[in-house]
Amino acid sequence: MxxxxxxxxxxxxxxxxxxxxxxxxxxxxxxxxxxxxxxxxxxxxxxxxxxxxxxxxxxxxxxxxxxxxxxxxxxxxxxxxxxxxxxxxxxxxxxxxxxxxxxxxxxxxxxxxxxxxxxxxxxxxxxxxxxxxxxxxxxxxxxxxxxxxxxxxxxxxxxxxxxxxxxxxxxxxxxFKNWDTTGNDETIDLAAAINGAVSIACNDMFFSHMGNLIMPNRGANMGDGWETKRNRTPGNRDWVIVKLATKGTIEKALVDTGHFKGNYPDSCTIEACYAEEDSKVINDEVAWQTILPSQKLGADAEHEFDISNKEIFSHVRLNIFPDGGVSRLRLFGKKA
Missing domain, CATH: 2.60.120.260 (Galactose-binding domain-like)
Known part of the structure; x- marks a missing residue:
C-alpha cells in the first residue's frame, strides 16, 4: 500500500x-x-x-x-x-x-x-x-x-x-512541538493548529471546513471559518470536536463570529473531556463536562469567556445552536 x-x-x-x-x-x-x-x-x-x-x-x-x-x-x-x-x-x-x-x-x-x-x-x-x-x-x-x-x-x-x-x-x-521548551506557567492557545491542535470531527460542515476554526489570525472572509447548513429541526445542535495541541487546563475561550452577520449561531456551549484515544471521543464513549454554559453570540464579533474549570483535558466540543458559522475558536490555558 x-x-x-x-x-x-x-x-x-x-x-x-x-x-x-x-x-x-x-x-x-x-x-x-x-x-x-x-x-x-x-x-x-x-x-x-x-x-x-x-x-x-x-x-x-x-x-x-x-x-x-x-x-x-x-x-x-x-x-x-x-x-x-x-x-x-x-x-x-x-x-x-x-x-x-x-x-x-x-x-x-x-x-x-x-x-x-x-x-x-x-x-x-x-x-x-x-x-x-x-x-x-x-x-x-x-x-x-x-x-x-x-x-x-x-x-x-x-x-x-x-x-x-x-x-x-x-x-x-x-x-511536532517540543513542549519541554514551554514553561508550566506559560499561557498558550491549546486549540491552535500551529501548536498541534486538530479538528477531528463534526456533524456538519456543508459550507466550510471545520479545520478553519483553528487556523492563525482572524478569518479572511465568510468562507474562512466553519459554517453549517440551515437546520429546521427544533432545538438543533451542531458541533465540532477539537483535539488540543497538548493536554492542559483551559482558562479562557474566544469564539469569533467574524464575517458571519446574518448567519451566526444564536448561542454556544463548550464541553471538554480527557481521553487517550481519539476514536473514543469521536464515538462519544467519553464523559463530557460542560466548561462553558450557554452563551449568547452576536454577529461579526469576538466573544471572550472565562473558564472556571481547572481540570486537565485533551479534547473539547464546541456546540452551536441551532446552526450557523464560527470563524475561529481559541482556548487559552497551560500545558499539563
Missing part, C-alpha cells in the same frame, strides 16, 4: 486528509525555491482552495494558471520545488492536485524531505530522503499518496517529471 495511489473519490478522501496541511501558506508554509516557474508562480502551490480557471485570462508569458507551472523542458532533467513546512512534523500523506491542468500536467511526481536547522544556499547538497517514490499523476485530479516515512521533517521537495503544472500541493501530517 505504501507505494500505491489512494484510489478514493474526492467526496471521501483518505483519512490523512483530515489532518492539518503542514505546507499551507496560511499556517506559515513557504515555497522557497523552484527550478522554473515561467508560466505560473511557485507560491500558488500552497494557497487555499483547489485553484480556479479564468477562460480568457492571459499574461505576457502565456495562459494565466492558478498553480505552479514550468515551461516545456527541451533539455535533460526535470523540475522541482522546495517548500518549508509551517512547523516540523510527521508527514502522513500528500495531495498533488492537478486541477485545471489537463494538457499540461506532469505525468509523474515524487517527494523528498529533510530536517533542516540552518539556512540553506545549495538545495542540491541537502541530504534529502525520498518519502514518495516516482508515482503517476492524473490530469485535472486530486492525486492522494501516503508517505513512507514517519520521521520528523521541516522541508519537502516536490519533483515533477519532466515539467508541467500542479495547482496545489498538500502535505498532511501531525505538527
Amino acid at each position: 505504501a507505494f500505491e495511489k489512494v484510489k478514493e473519490i474526492i467526496k471521501n478522501p483518505p483519512a490523512f486528509a483530515a489532518l492539518n496541511d503542514l505546507a499551507a501558506a496560511r499556517l506559515g508554509g513557504k515555497v522557497l525555491y523552484a527550478t522554473d516557474d515561467f508560466f505560473a508562480e511557485k507560491e500558488n502551490l500552497i494557497l487555499q482552495g483547489r485553484g480556479i480557471f479564468i477562460t480568457d485570462k492571459y499574461t505576457d508569458r502565456g495562459k494565466w494558471m492558478d498553480g505552479w507551472e514550468s515551461r516545456r523542458k527541451r533539455t535533460p532533467g526535470h523540475d522541482w520545488a522546495v517548500i518549508q513546512l509551517a512547523a516540523p512534523g510527521r508527514i502522513k500523506g500528500f495531495d498533488i492536485d492537478t486541477n485545471f491542468f489537463l494538457g499540461n500536467h506532469p505525468p509523474h511526481a515524487s517527494v523528498e524531505a529533510a530536517y533542516l536547522s540552518e539556512e540553506v544556499t545549495d538545495w542540491e547538497a541537502v541530504p534529502w530522503k525520498e518519502i514518495l517514490p516516482k508515482s503517476p499523476l492524473d490530469a485535472g485530479s486530486q492525486n492522494f499518496y501516503e508517505s513512507i516515512s514517519s520521521e520528523i521533517f521541516t522541508h519537502v521537495r516536490l519533483h515533477i517529471y519532466p515539467d508541467g503544472g500542479v495547482a496545489r500541493f498538500r502535505v498532511y501530517g501531525e505538527i
Whole structure:
C-alpha cells in the first residue's frame, strides 16, 4: 500500500486528509525555491482552495494558471520545488492536485524531505530522503499518496517529471512541538493548529471546513471559518470536536463570529473531556463536562469567556445552536 495511489473519490478522501496541511501558506508554509516557474508562480502551490480557471485570462508569458507551472523542458532533467513546512512534523500523506491542468500536467511526481536547522544556499547538497517514490499523476485530479516515512521533517521537495503544472500541493501530517521548551506557567492557545491542535470531527460542515476554526489570525472572509447548513429541526445542535495541541487546563475561550452577520449561531456551549484515544471521543464513549454554559453570540464579533474549570483535558466540543458559522475558536490555558 505504501507505494500505491489512494484510489478514493474526492467526496471521501483518505483519512490523512483530515489532518492539518503542514505546507499551507496560511499556517506559515513557504515555497522557497523552484527550478522554473515561467508560466505560473511557485507560491500558488500552497494557497487555499483547489485553484480556479479564468477562460480568457492571459499574461505576457502565456495562459494565466492558478498553480505552479514550468515551461516545456527541451533539455535533460526535470523540475522541482522546495517548500518549508509551517512547523516540523510527521508527514502522513500528500495531495498533488492537478486541477485545471489537463494538457499540461506532469505525468509523474515524487517527494523528498529533510530536517533542516540552518539556512540553506545549495538545495542540491541537502541530504534529502525520498518519502514518495516516482508515482503517476492524473490530469485535472486530486492525486492522494501516503508517505513512507514517519520521521520528523521541516522541508519537502516536490519533483515533477519532466515539467508541467500542479495547482496545489498538500502535505498532511501531525505538527511536532517540543513542549519541554514551554514553561508550566506559560499561557498558550491549546486549540491552535500551529501548536498541534486538530479538528477531528463534526456533524456538519456543508459550507466550510471545520479545520478553519483553528487556523492563525482572524478569518479572511465568510468562507474562512466553519459554517453549517440551515437546520429546521427544533432545538438543533451542531458541533465540532477539537483535539488540543497538548493536554492542559483551559482558562479562557474566544469564539469569533467574524464575517458571519446574518448567519451566526444564536448561542454556544463548550464541553471538554480527557481521553487517550481519539476514536473514543469521536464515538462519544467519553464523559463530557460542560466548561462553558450557554452563551449568547452576536454577529461579526469576538466573544471572550472565562473558564472556571481547572481540570486537565485533551479534547473539547464546541456546540452551536441551532446552526450557523464560527470563524475561529481559541482556548487559552497551560500545558499539563
